[in-house]
Ligand SMILES: Nc1ncnc2c1ncn2[C@@H]1O[C@H](COP(=O)(O)OP(=O)(O)OP(=O)(O)O)[C@@H](O)[C@H]1O
């Protein structure tokens with residue numbers, strides 16, 4: 001009974017995603033991004049600089065940076081896409097009367113929520129993994145750079161998306177409309193900026209500024225997961241080449257993720273999900 | 286008793302349990318819908334204040350009352366969509382807090398929207414899946430046919446007119462073989478033909494023993510299909526009862542010529558008589574089996590009375606409702 005409800009709602013959520021124009025717009029954007037990057041990377045190979053042709057090492061460094069940059073773009077697209085899909089769901093559907101007809105069926109609200117969440121997770125992480133993989137292949141084919149741990153990186157990107165859409169769902173159970181999507185994306189951007197600020201603080205040896213990044217990474221795990229993903233995509237030599245003191249650079253990450261941080265991200269997701277379930281079950285339809 | 290061995294105890298206990306089970310089986314089935322002392326506040330405004338009502342199996346009950354009386358709020362509390370501040374709900378013999386209670390319930394909300402990106406057929410399929418029923422595609426299509434949407438089965442709901450959405454809502458309420466159907470203003474957006482269709486649908490549900498709770502502002506509609514009526518006013522039950530109880534006795538008005546003393550006596554024998562020129566009003570007995578009026582007319586004709594017109598009259602539900610609501614507003618409450 002419950003499993004069927006969950007699967008039915010998950011399927012409905014995916015179908016909604018597939019039939020919304022916004023989603024196709026996002027996909028088109030992705031294809032454009034992939035094509036542009038393929039063109040750019042192919043130009044990169046034979047690039048003449050003032051100092052002569054780039055060495056293969058330099059090319060790998062640049063490719064590594066650019067790959068992270070593009071991955072950031074992809075994760076941003078995924079974040080915006082899922083946040084805007086998740087944003088108007090719970091409260092918006094309650095207000096428009098869409099939820100009324102569903103919730104009058106013999107379904108538990110937590111099952112409906114789980115179904116929605118699973119559908120969004122499948123959509124968001126499916127998108128990041130596929131688009132990310134395509135990008136890795138593009139880079140591999142054009143400059144011959146292959147990231148050290150592509151699977152880990154893609155999984156972390158997916159996890160980042162899951163964190164964000166869970167947050168967007170919580171917001172959507174409290175406030176309606178697009179506002180929750182906008183707030184979720186805003187928080188996502190804010191933690192990223194806080195992470196960069198913290199990195200600069202670290203590079204300058206200022207502990208106060210560095211803690212900004214640390215705290216924000218605990219409060220909303222998107223940036224921490226993103227840094228883990230970058231670490232898995234970048235050339236290990238890149239950091240050495242950039243040299244110490246460049247830790248503040250936003251598209252390179254110094255360390256891989258600790259298991260404790262991953263566990264925290266999982267706990268964070270479970271907690272926010274539980275809060276959402278609580279608030280959704282108490283809402284009047 | 287407690288001194289007997291375990292096996293000896295099991296015997297009589299077993300018998301007792303079985304007897305109790307039999308007793309429970311023989312009980313009349315629980316009402317389709319029952320609630321007691323429902324209360325709901327929105328902020329400082331009390332929307333529903335101690336409403337108790339019940340809908341028997343196969344019974345059609347009308348829920349009437351002015352705008353803002355709390356009808357929709359009561360319905361939503363009955364279906365677990367709104368949390369009551371106090372009160373109990375039982376749906377088809379199960380507590381309303383148990384989602385399984387709604388497995389055989391069809392609901393047409395007052396204000397609603399379906400997923401606009403689904404087609405009409407997909408909406409029905411979704412609801413059948415969620416209700417856990419196993420309804421073949423042919424039967425689902427039959428439901429769309431019933432509400433006149435068969436030709437639009439493959440069209441997206443987002444492009445439906447308001448009335449078409451309401452028709453689809455009716456199909457959704459009916460599709461999962463319900464034992465209880467709750468209709469919250471099912472005809473508010475419908476054309477006259479659609480209204481007649483809804484009336485027929487409710488009557489056919491009644492015929493099949495499906496219980497119906499019908500909230501409508503079209504009193505004539507309610508009067509025609511409902512066995513019983515509950516009138517809500519400002520969050521409380523202002524009146525309830527069968528139509529006969531609420532409407533009281535019926536009368537017949539006759540326009541007669543050349544009424545002699547014998548005719549007059551015959552009229553008086555039929556029931557309490559009032560006269561206004563050539564118009565005579567005769568009160569009919571409550572237990573009228575339908576023969577009183579034809580017999581009276583036949584006898585009058587035999588007595589040489591000229592019968593110009595015979596009009597059965599009944600204080601209409603509308604008049605009665607207005608009376609109840611006016612009396613209610615006169616009792617000093619704000
Ligand atoms: N979500 C809500 N928030 C605040 N007040 C509400 C809410 N829903 C209903 N009310 C209030 O509860 C009261 C009853 O509303 P309800 O919708 O039950 O009336 P109704 O009898 O169905 O009226 P109508 O005939 O107009 O449909 C009204 O005073 C209304 O303002």
Ligand SMILES: [Mg+2]
Nearest residue numbers: 356357358395
């Ligand atoms: Mg209403």
